[in-house]
Amino acid sequence: MNPQLFQLICFYAFGFVTVAAALSVITLKNTVHAVLALVLTFFSAACLWMLIDAEFLALALIVVYVGAVMVLFLFVVMMLDIDQEKMREGFVKFLPVGLIVAAAMLVEMLGLIGVRAMHAQVMGANPATAAGLSNTAWLGQALYTKFLLPFEIAALILTVGVVAAVALTLRERGDARYESASQQVKVNPRDRVRIVKMAAERPVDETPAPPQESTP
Amino acid sequence: MADQLINQLVWPIIFILCITVPLIIAVAMFVYWERKVIGWMHVRLGPSKIGPFGLLQAFADVVKLLIKEVILPTKANRFLYFMAPLLALIPALAAWAVIPFSSKMVLSNANAGVLYLLAMTSLGVYGIIIAGWASNSRYALLGAMRSAAQVISYELAMGLCLVCVLVLAGSLNLTDIVNAQAGGKGLFDWFWLPLLPVFVIYFISGVAETNRAPFDVAEGESEIVAGFHVEYSGSAFAIFFLAEYANMILVSFLASILFLGGWLSPLQGWIHADAPGWINWIWTGSWVWLFIKAFVMSFLFLWFRATFPRYRYDQIMRLGWKVLIPIAIVWVMVAGCMKFFGWVSIGVGA
Numbered sequence: 389m390n391p392q393l394f395q396l397i398c399f400y401a402f403g404f405v406t407v408a409a410a411l412s413v414i415t416l417k418n419t420v421h422a423v424l425a426l427v428l429t430f431f432s433a434a435c436l437w438m439l440i441d442a443e444f445l446a447l448a449l450i451v452v453y454v455g456a457v458m459v460l461f462l463f464v465v466m467m468l469d470i471d472q473e474k475m476r477e478g479f480v481k482f483l484p485v486g487l488i489v490a491a492a493m494l495v496e497m498l499g500l501i502g503v504r505a506m507h508a509q510v511m512g513a514n515p516a517t518a519a520g521l522s523n524t525a526w527l528g529q530a531l532y533t534k535f536l537l538p539f540e541i542a543a544l545i546l547t548v549g550v551v552a553a554v555a556l557t558l559r560e561r562g563d564a565r566y567e568s569a570s571q572q573v574k575v576n577p578r579d580r581v582r583i584v585k586m587a588a589e590r591p592v593d594e595t596p597a598p599p600q601e602s603t604p
Numbered sequence: 605m606a607d608q609l610i611n612q613l614v615w616p617i618i619f620i621l622c623i624t625v626p627l628i629i630a631v632a633m634f635v636y637w638e639r640k641v642i643g644w645m646h647v648r649l650g651p652s653k654i655g656p657f658g659l660l661q662a663f664a665d666v667v668k669l670l671i672k673e674v675i676l677p678t679k680a681n682r683f684l685y686f687m688a689p690l691l692a693l694i695p696a697l698a699a700w701a702v703i704p705f706s707s708k709m710v711l712s713n714a715n716a717g718v719l720y721l722l723a724m725t726s727l728g729v730y731g732i733i734i735a736g737w738a739s740n741s742r743y744a745l746l747g748a749m750r751s752a753a754q755v756i757s758y759e760l761a762m763g764l765c766l767v768c769v770l771v772l773a774g775s776l777n778l779t780d781i782v783n784a785q786a787g788g789k790g791l792f793d794w795f796w797l798p799l800l801p802v803f804v805i806y807f808i809s810g811v812a813e814t815n816r817a818p819f820d821v822a823e824g825e826s827e828i829v830a831g832f833h834v835e836y837s838g839s840a841f842a843i844f845f846l847a848e849y850a851n852m853i854l855v856s857f858l859a860s861i862l863f864l865g866g867w868l869s870p871l872q873g874w875i876h877a878d879a880p881g882w883i884n885w886i887w888t889g890s891w892v893w894l895f896i897k898a899f900v901m902s903f904l905f906l907w908f909r910a911t912f913p914r915y916r917y918d919q920i921m922r923l924g925w926k927v928l929i930p931i932a933i934v935w936v937m938v939a940g941c942m943k944f945f946g947w948v949s950i951g952v953g954a
Binding site for chain 1 (some may be wrong): 612613684714715716720723726727729730733734737745749752753755756759763776850905918922
């Protein structure tokens with residue numbers, strides 16, 4: 389089996405799994421199942437990226453989205469008590485809005501892909517292999533030299549987002565009780581426990597002890 | 605055609621079996637060793653009845669688990685309930701693909717080996733969460749919640765530790781990382797010395813990621829019975845057990861590879877004798893050194909379990925977010941300075 393054929397078979401296999409999982413995200417009735425299908429979609433998309441030698445992107449997708457974001461998402465969805473019947477009630481009511489949004493997105497995507505196809509030439513050789521570097525090394529060099537400013541701005545925006553999220557959720561509640569970590573750390577064992585020094589045995593009387601019952 | 609098939613399909617499968625089968629046996633012996641060590645630390649004997657010194661105890665336990673009935677709780681989600689142990693086991697085994705046992709012995713010498721390891725270890729949490737949810741049990745769900753929060757928190761600290769190693773080694777490839785620790789100063793050329801705080805943080809995070817004592821609130825026997833796997837019995841439970849112990853051994857190997865020079869000898873550069881191969885490895889390094897280091901690191905897991913009381917849940921979170929992550933972030937910058945000003949020698953005479 390030549391490598392190209394094998395790659396093609398892998399592409400179709402992963403592509404099929406990706407599409408099937410993405411479809412089941414929106415068709416499955418159980419929300420937890422839908423989230424797990426989304427995880428599978430991400431995972432097989434990462435495999436597809438791996439096939440085109442984009443190993444950093446593929447693994448970052450798994451680490452960030454599958455390993456962290458979706459875990460938290462699953463966390464939230466598992467805690468929800470969703471009434472399945474109620475979820476399906478609004479289907480007809482929201483159908484027109486959904487269709488409009490879907491159509492708009494389809495037009496946008498087609499426009500983007502179509503414009504790209506008209507303007508850009510066929511994609512050149514993989515710049516990483518052309519430079520003789522691994523995908524990760526090439527990406528790192530590009531980000532930290534050529535695209536340093538956009539990269540730093542993106543990092544700044546993310547930091548602002550984190551600070552904003554913390555600021556929005558951090559509310560002092562009057563009736564909540566908090567444990568002060570610094571007080572707990574500063575506690576001295578002598579304040580809590582008193583160790584009493586005493587003889588291990590009482591002095592034995594001279595008179596012989598009464599015969600003890602034998603323990604079983 | 606047939607040659608290609610054998611080269612591309614049969615040999616890799618044989619290599620995979622050469623890693624996984626000894627790993628599974630190692631897990632069984634590690635369980636025995638754990639019970640022995642904790643027994644000695646408690647001034648007990650530990651398992652001593654089955655086989656010489658109780659050596660066959662683990663195999664007897666495996667047989668017992670395999671012939672026990674697997675119980676499905678009422679209203680449990682059947683598919684996910686049986687899927688969960690596999691989802692825990694697959695990443696635990698898959699991560700071993702990129703571990704280099706010596707300079708030549710590695711299944712997949714992947715360029716992005718460290719990233720692959722991070723990806724695999726972060727996948728392991730799904731088995732735990734799905735097990736907790738699919739069991740339809742309060743205790744299991746609570747255990748899954750605790751585990752998810754803990755694994756995500758400590759993954760950050762672990763990732764930052766790996767960044768420090770990457771900065772010094774200048775590569776994501778595990779073989780290159782080990783080679784970067786070669787030099788003429790013996791064990792002082794390894795990364796544990798310039799990255800000492802990071803080494804400690806990495807191992808603490810590893811203990812927390814594998815849900816081991818003193819961070820085992822996900823199991824928390826005294827509070828939530830056994831956490832996420834409380835409803836599992838028989839072989840399904842055995843698979844969870846296997847995954848947990850395989851992960852422990854993996855963390856031990858990784859700590860040895862990233863910080864303790866992998867297969868390199870602690871005497872490297874000090875002895876330049878010309879000796880036959882069976883004695884040469886003591887100073888030129890071989891897989892034996894890696895196994896010795898990993899054995900010592902895995903012993904720490906058992907030592908911790910016998911020594912420390914369990915952390916409270918909020919203490920675990922505070923330790924992860926407010927102590928380990930800030931120190932690791934500072935050390936990323938320190939590692940950058942070390943590399944930039946050339947304070948550490950990287951891979952001299954490799």
